[in-house]
Amino acid sequence: MATIAGVTGKQFLHGTTDYVPRQYQYATTTHKVDHDMNPGLIVEPLDKDDIKSVVAFAKANKKAIAIRTGGHQYSGASSTGRDNIQLNLSNTFKSDSPDDFVYFEKGDKSFVRASVSHSLGEFNDLLGKHHAFVPHGQCTHVHLGGHVQTGGYGQLGRSFGLLGDHVLSLEIIDHDGQEKEITRSSDPDLFFAWLGGSPGNFGVLTHFSIEVYRDADYHGSLGLRAVHAYDTAKLRQLLGHLAEMSDDENFPRNYDLCISVLSADFDIPGLIAGLDEQMREEHPEIFGVDEKAKESWPRMIVVYAQYVPFGPHDKPDMEWFEQFKMGAYAPCDVEEKPMSELTAQWIFRNTREFDHPYVKRAYLTKSTTLVKDGWVDWAVRRMDEIVGPTDNGQWLSAQLQSFGGKHSMFTKNAGNGTSYSWRDSTMCMVVDNFHIPEKKGDAEAWEATNDEEGIGANGIFSKEDRRALWGSFGSFDLDSVWNTYHENRPKYERLMEARKRADPDGVFTPNTFCVKRAP
Incomplete structure (x- = not known):
């Protein structure tokens, strides 16, 4: 592999001094993944002309390009092997150029043109300056490029739907190096594929335009963030409220609820902090600024509860909030705040929860019988097995969120021209097991038990295996498990046809975690 002529941005060849920190994917599920994630060349383009040069080089030399914006793709799909190139856009389009974030209004609606390079934290800050908001995720250093293509799941899922x-x-550079703009009307098949197909496999996304909301239209929005010391009885109570909400198809759209469970954040004597901590200290310019890096927490349960009015006659049920406040670890209260401030409050400011490798699971279900089926007791028992002990070399980060009900915009936005999957889901359950290397087998066995008991024909959580691209896990060959990411064969074949048209020469096929091209 050689550097590419005509590129003005930085290039890093495999084996050179500055290569390692650029190659590092701090969100991958293990520090040493089973598949080769060591690109032959990493390019940090300065502009669109650089991107076009990389695409032309790859096409002429039969190389493939992996596209990275934040490096948070859990299975490592934003990277590639020694024969290929990684295109790192994490800083390309967030310079002083005003074109990389433009807020504008037309009548009673507001819009933003944004770049893929901004992190969620930066994007939220920029929106807040205009007293505007839009649904998005909760991890501050996830970048918009992958986030918008995989949906943009977050706290406002019921009330407003997904970011995407x-x-x-969508403004893209295609396999021929041509700049194009794709809309629902101009190219419905590619628009469909880009938003929910397989990120980075249809071309290079540089910018996108999006409708956003104004604080002024939602006076009276309320939020509560309650922190509870970890206790199995308290967890059972809180998950019971979540399950009841999730099972109720008539639950009003106004409410969103997310519950997180975290093991203690401290270095147990005798255990060495992981590679993330080393990378954060030695290469902060690559890893990102961790606003909470020096803080620690006890074992805890965190409740994020939100209400937003949609009409002059909407009134909040304050008793709904009270059930989450009772017994909180620290004093808390329901606060009336503009939605742009609440969306900032929901952002998790750490780069990642624990500085260790981890085994990931992100389950979705359409069940409306979680209470009756005993899911609450099962979920508490499974989580307590990891959180309860203080010396097992394993740490849990769990996030459980309601998305369901016939009034939920997560559900009602189905069929809107995007291909985001499983829009009839009622709840998302993320359970990540961080571990020291010696406990990898135990972490995998714990998650395997969750798979066996929670998912499948007799599963207590979901009768089918439903996964989201942002929470990918298991097989790295997406085509072999396509039915866990996409609901039916006709939809998958439509995505395959779009891939064939967008990537006929394999320029954007850097690994196997992508929708397969049609024959």
Whole structure:
């Protein structure tokens, strides 16, 4: 592999001094993944002309390009092997150029043109300056490129849907190095494929335009963040409220609820902090600024509860909030705040929860009988097995969120021209087991038990295996497990046809975690 002529940005060849920190994927599930994630060349383009040069080089030399914006793709799919190139856009389009974030209004609606390079924290800050908001995720250093293509799941899922539901146009560079703009009307098949197909496999996304909301239209929005010391009885109570909400198809759209469970954040004597801590200290310019890196927490349960009015006659049920406040670890209260401030409050400011490798699971279900089926007791028992002991070399980070009900915009936005999957889901259950290397087998066995008991024909959580691209796990060959990411064969074949058209020469096929091209 050689560097590419005509590129003005930085290039890093495999084996050179500055290569290692750029190659590092701090969100992959293990520090040493089973598949080769060591690109032959990493390019940090300065502009669109650089991107076009990389695409032309790859096409002429039969190389493939992996596209990275934040490096948070859990299975490592934003990287590639020694024969290929990684295109790192994490800083390309967030310079001083005003074109990389433009807020504008037309009548009673507001819009933003944004770049893929901004992190969620930066994007939220920029929106807040205009007293505007849009649904998005909760991890501050996830970048918009992968986030918008995989949906943009977050705290406002019931009340407003996904980030990607609000996209109006996509600005891309295609396999021929041509700049194009894709909309629902101009190219419905590619618009469909880009938003929910397989990220980075249809071309290079540089910017997108999106409709956003104004604080002024939602006076009276309320939020509560309650922190509870970890206790199995308290966890059972809180998950019971979540399950009841999830099972109720008539639950009002106004409410969103997310419950997180975290093991203690401290270095147990005799255990060495992981590679993430080393990378954060030695290469902060690559890893990102961790606003909470020096803080620690006890074992805890965190409740994020939100209400937003949609009409002059909407009134909040304050008793709904009270059930989450009782017994909180620290004093807390329901606060009336503009939605742009609440969305900032929901962001998790750490780069990642624990500085260790981890085994990931992100389950979805359409069940409306979680209470009756005993899911609450099962979930508490499974989580307590990891959180309860203080010396097992394993740490849990769990996040459980309601998305269901016939009034939920997560559900109602189905069929809006995007291909985001499983829109009839009622709950998302993320359970990540961080571990020291010696406990990898135990972490995998714990998650395997969750798979066996929770998922499948007799599963207590879901009768089918439903996964989201942002929470990918298991097989790295997406085509072999396509039915866990996409609901039916006709939909998958439509995505395959779009891939064949967008990537006929394999320029954007850097690994196997992608929708397969049609024959």
